[in-house]
Amino acid sequence: MTSDPAIDARDVVRVYGATTALAGADFSVRRGEIHGLLGENGAGKSTLVRILSGIEARDRGQVRILGTDLPRHTSPRDVMDAGAAFIHQDLGLVEDMSVAENIALGTTYVTTRRPISYAQVRRQAEDALRELGVENPDVDVMVGRLPLASRTLVAIARALAGRARVLVLDEPTAAMQGGEVDTLFRHLRALADAGVACVLISHRMDEIMRLCDRVTVFRNGADVGTREMGRTDRAELVSLIIGTPEAGAPPPETVPADTRSAEPVLTLRGLSGDGVGPIDLDIRPGEVTVITGLADSGHLAVPSLVLGLEPIAGGRMTLSGRPFAPRGISDCRAAGIGYVPPDRLADGVATGLTIMENLYLNPARPWWKPASIARARRQCAEDLKRFRVHPPEPMRSIATLSGGNQQKVLLGRALVDDPRVFICCEPTAGIDVGAKRQIHGLLRSVCRSTGMAVVLVTSDFEEAADVGDRAYVLNRGRLVAQLSKHELSTAAVTAKSFG
Amino acid sequence: MSVREHAGADPAPEVVVTTSARRPGRENRQQLSNFLWKYSVPILFLVILIGASLLRPETFATYTNITAVLSIQALVLIIALAGMLEMLTGEFDLSLANNTALVAALTIGLQVKQDLSWPLAIGLALLASIAVGALNAFLVVVMKVSSFVATLGTYTLLSGVWIWYLGNQAIVPEEPLPTGFTNLGRHTILGLTVPFWVAIGLAIVIFAVLKWLPLGRRIHAVGANRRAAELAGVRPRHIVAGTLVVAALIAGIAGVLLAAQYGGASPGAGSALIFPAFAGVFLGATTIDPGRFNVLGTVLAVYTLAFMVAGLQQLGGIWSEAWVTPTFNGLTVIVAVSLSAWAFSFREKRAGKDSLARLSTEGEDER
Numbered sequence: 001m002t003s004d005p006a007i008d009a010r011d012v013v014r015v016y017g018a019t020t021a022l023a024g025a026d027f028s029v030r031r032g033e034i035h036g037l038l039g040e041n042g043a044g045k046s047t048l049v050r051i052l053s054g055i056e057a058r059d060r061g062q063v064r065i066l067g068t069d070l071p072r073h074t075s076p077r078d079v080m081d082a083g084a085a086f087i088h089q090d091l092g093l094v095e096d097m098s099v100a101e102n103i104a105l106g107t108t109y110v111t112t113r114r115p116i117s118y119a120q121v122r123r124q125a126e127d128a129l130r131e132l133g134v135e136n137p138d139v140d141v142m143v144g145r146l147p148l149a150s151r152t153l154v155a156i157a158r159a160l161a162g163r164a165r166v167l168v169l170d171e172p173t174a175a176m177q178g179g180e181v182d183t184l185f186r187h188l189r190a191l192a193d194a195g196v197a198c199v200l201i202s203h204r205m206d207e208i209m210r211l212c213d214r215v216t217v218f219r220n221g222a223d224v225g226t227r228e229m230g231r232t233d234r235a236e237l238v239s240l241i242i243g244t245p246e247a248g249a250p251p252p253e254t255v256p257a258d259t260r261s262a263e264p265v266l267t268l269r270g271l272s273g274d275g276v277g278p279i280d281l282d283i284r285p286g287e288v289t290v291i292t293g294l295a296d297s298g299h300l301a302v303p304s305l306v307l308g309l310e311p312i313a314g315g316r317m318t319l320s321g322r323p324f325a326p327r328g329i330s331d332c333r334a335a336g337i338g339y340v341p342p343d344r345l346a347d348g349v350a351t352g353l354t355i356m357e358n359l360y361l362n363p364a365r366p367w368w369k370p371a372s373i374a375r376a377r378r379q380c381a382e383d384l385k386r387f388r389v390h391p392p393e394p395m396r397s398i399a400t401l402s403g404g405n406q407q408k409v410l411l412g413r414a415l416v417d418d419p420r421v422f423i424c425c426e427p428t429a430g431i432d433v434g435a436k437r438q439i440h441g442l443l444r445s446v447c448r449s450t451g452m453a454v455v456l457v458t459s460d461f462e463e464a465a466d467v468g469d470r471a472y473v474l475n476r477g478r479l480v481a482q483l484s485k486h487e488l489s490t491a492a493v494t495a496k497s498f499g
Numbered sequence: 500m501s502v503r504e505h506a507g508a509d510p511a512p513e514v515v516v517t518t519s520a521r522r523p524g525r526e527n528r529q530q531l532s533n534f535l536w537k538y539s540v541p542i543l544f545l546v547i548l549i550g551a552s553l554l555r556p557e558t559f560a561t562y563t564n565i566t567a568v569l570s571i572q573a574l575v576l577i578i579a580l581a582g583m584l585e586m587l588t589g590e591f592d593l594s595l596a597n598n599t600a601l602v603a604a605l606t607i608g609l610q611v612k613q614d615l616s617w618p619l620a621i622g623l624a625l626l627a628s629i630a631v632g633a634l635n636a637f638l639v640v641v642m643k644v645s646s647f648v649a650t651l652g653t654y655t656l657l658s659g660v661w662i663w664y665l666g667n668q669a670i671v672p673e674e675p676l677p678t679g680f681t682n683l684g685r686h687t688i689l690g691l692t693v694p695f696w697v698a699i700g701l702a703i704v705i706f707a708v709l710k711w712l713p714l715g716r717r718i719h720a721v722g723a724n725r726r727a728a729e730l731a732g733v734r735p736r737h738i739v740a741g742t743l744v745v746a747a748l749i750a751g752i753a754g755v756l757l758a759a760q761y762g763g764a765s766p767g768a769g770s771a772l773i774f775p776a777f778a779g780v781f782l783g784a785t786t787i788d789p790g791r792f793n794v795l796g797t798v799l800a801v802y803t804l805a806f807m808v809a810g811l812q813q814l815g816g817i818w819s820e821a822w823v824t825p826t827f828n829g830l831t832v833i834v835a836v837s838l839s840a841w842a843f844s845f846r847e848k849r850a851g852k853d854s855l856a857r858l859s860t861e862g863e864d865e866r
């Protein structure tokens with residue numbers, strides 16, 4: 001029956017202990033459309049995806065996929081057989097297997113009864129990746145060694161290799177840049193034209209507005225509206241997402257940045273290594289310095305060099321006028337540099353520990369100095385409120401927080417030390433519009449009021465233009481432009497990074 | 500000025516928290532069952548103590564019996580604490596009890612065969628245990644061998660070393676060893692031997708370090724996500740190497756106490772302590788702070804297993820046969836660990852049911 005909707009979920013309820021993740025959500029997707037799913041962090045989007053994909057059982061409600069009724073306790077295999085493929089927020093790749101093996105896992109590899117032909121497995125993986133615009137795919141490399149954006153591509157290639165009729169992507173673009181996003185979107189459009197129903201979850205409004213035919217907005221575990229893209233606008237969607245009319249432009253800056261008077265705290269001179277350089281950079285206190293560029297431009301390698309995570313091939317650095325050559329993060333921390341890594345799951349969150357233990361993962365005190373637990377807990381509850389972590393419960397396991405809230409804990413982890421230089425990589429990847437504005441406000445206010453030097457390493461050009469006081473743009477490992485506050489705009493950054 | 504004061508500048512967003520129904524009866528019931536799961540091992544401990552005392556009032560429920568079990572099992576507890584410390588950082592050490600056995604053999608052997616004074620013998624034997632820990636640390640941290648494989652190697656190596664040293668014979672000293680030395684194993688304070696007090700002292704120190712010191716936070720961080728810990732400024736290699744060496748030293752201390760207890764040495768004496776020790780560590784992780792290796796749980800679990808076995812042996816008949824001890828140790832761990840896994844999912848489900856019920860009543864209110 002082709003008239004059946006691709007996905008038809010009615011009154012889906014899912015509770016985790018005392019938390020209601022989904023409180024009777026309806027969600028319906030037509031065949032051949034690209035359907036956006038929007039909502040704040042913790043609105044229940046990923047939970048819906050997990051239920052649709054059969055990873056988790058729902059507590060109530062009906063789910064039909066391509067006309068097949070799925071029982072409450074269904075298995076991922078059954079959903080796959082019904083014709084749906086899923087890319088989860090945490091991707092679900094096996095890090096210790098090669099790219100080829102990972103792609104094969106979703107398709108023939110595990111189901112065939114004949115002996116595995118590795119040549120065929122590799123060929124299939126190469127084809128799948130080439131189709132996504134990867135020029136010379138290396139399918140033998142372990143997935144664990146790939147950067148996040150490439151891992152996302154592998155996950156998408158795996159989903160596409162299965163020839164699904166319904167494709168659900170949970171924040172696939174969170175770690176991607178302009179060019180990659182364009183390639184992905186071209187593919188999704190082609191798939192949709194061929195009748196495949198696509199669901200796209202993203203916190204980037206511009207992407208949703210550009211690509212989707214319809215959108216559904218979730219708030220607090222329920223759907224609050226579905227709109228045709230032609231009959232709505234950004235303002236309406238944002239007010240649906242946050243539940244109140246959009247608060248207009250970002251808050252005006254109370255203290256104007258006085259950039260000329262400040263001597264740089266951190267300088268890089270001819271620094272090179274890890275495929276980038278030579279790079280000259282000045283990081284000034286009381287300023288947000290942006291380092292940005294396209295996917296493989298190498299802007300993410302700059303903090304790795306500065307922090308001593310990757311070996312430096314040449315050049316030197318000074319911190320407060322003195323030579324600086326850290327041998328690792330612990331040296332940097334002692335020197336007053338705070339760091340938020342770009343890969344939240346692998347490098348940031350310590351699953352299995354509580355929110356409080358994650359926030360104070362490595363207390364700044366000497367190792368022998370005891371702390372009062374009661375005081376730490378009170379302090380933590382306060383910090384959680386200030387960093388807008390929801391729910392602000394110190395003793396809760398961090399694994400139960402939504403992705404965006406985990407990110408806020410990681411920002412908090414570095415900020416509670418009051419660093420002099422705060423280097424954050426992709427701080428708002430996967431963060432909803434409201435929280436993103438809060439984080440931008442937070443970055444600006446700490447840097448204006450405490451004189452902290454904030455280094456924002458981001459692939460999001462809009463973010464670069466909104467928050468930055470000065471931006472350095474990299475292209476193919478070289479510094480191609482330095483933009484001051486009045487030259488800084490999304491268009492300028494885009495132009496320089498493609499140049 | 501600190502970040503904290505300024506981070507709170509913008510107004511707080513509307514916060515919607517959904518918690519389970521706050522009806523007094525239900526809440527009390529839930530608290531009671533949480534309590535039961537959390538304290539399952541201590542409750543089991545009491546049940547065993549009371550049950551065995553009722554069944555064998557004249558043998559089990561005596562001061563001598565209780566203090567004897569507490570004292571004899573102290574060595575198991577010491578090794579369990581060492582193993583727990585390593586497991587918190589995500590490493591597993593098979594060589595612990597063999598380290599104990601080596602140190603016991605050296606402590607006696609250096610006095611009897613090499614005629615050294617007992618403090619010197621103890622010092623050298625403990626140095627040997629530190630050397631074994633350093634070897635483990637080198638293999639795991641520098642050579643990046645998995646700790647399971649590396650310590651399987653040292654485990655086997657150590658049994659080779661003591662067979663070479665003792666010539667595969669027991670050492671029975673011709674003249675009695677100095678009382679200063681044997682007192683370490685036999686002297687009693689408040690009816691309990693020195694090893695018991697050493698074990699309790701160690702437990703308190705480790706508990707305090709893990710709970711109150713930054714070092715404890717770092718150990719937990721390394722175990723939970725090594726890479727994240729590293730990027731937060733922890734030096735995971737230092738932490739792992741440090742715990743491997745400290746654990747080896749703790750196992751060595753158990754060896755000294757063992758030697759003092761028996762006043763002699765035989766090849767491999769002490770190496771079998773590894774099984775009840777690990778049983779205690781795993782059972783301990785199901786209680787007090789369920790799902791995590793913890794000191795109090797380990798202490799309680801070791802003694803729960805010990806009293807269970809002691810009680811069974813006093814029942815006599817088939818219960819005192821040799822196969823009973825290992826079988827019961829094994830069964831208890833299997834049952835306890837499965838029970839606690841089941842308990843978690845059960846508790847989760849019931850809390851979910853409460854929330855669901857509340858959701859339905861709210862829905863009706865709206866209509």
Ligand SMILES: Nc1ncnc2c1ncn2[C@@H]1O[C@H](COP(=O)(O)OP(=O)(O)OP(=O)(O)O)[C@@H](O)[C@H]1O
Nearest residue numbers: 016021041042043044045046047400401402403404
């Ligand atoms: N395993 C779990 N146990 C307890 N609570 C959970 C669990 N998984 C999710 N939650 C809670 O359910 C709610 C919905 O989470 P979900 O991950 O679906 O949000 P999301 O809309 O995907 O958010 P984000 O945009 O941040 O990814 C959150 O409040 C989250 O804390």
Ligand SMILES: [Mg+2]
Nearest residue numbers: 045046089403
């Ligand atoms: Mg999500």
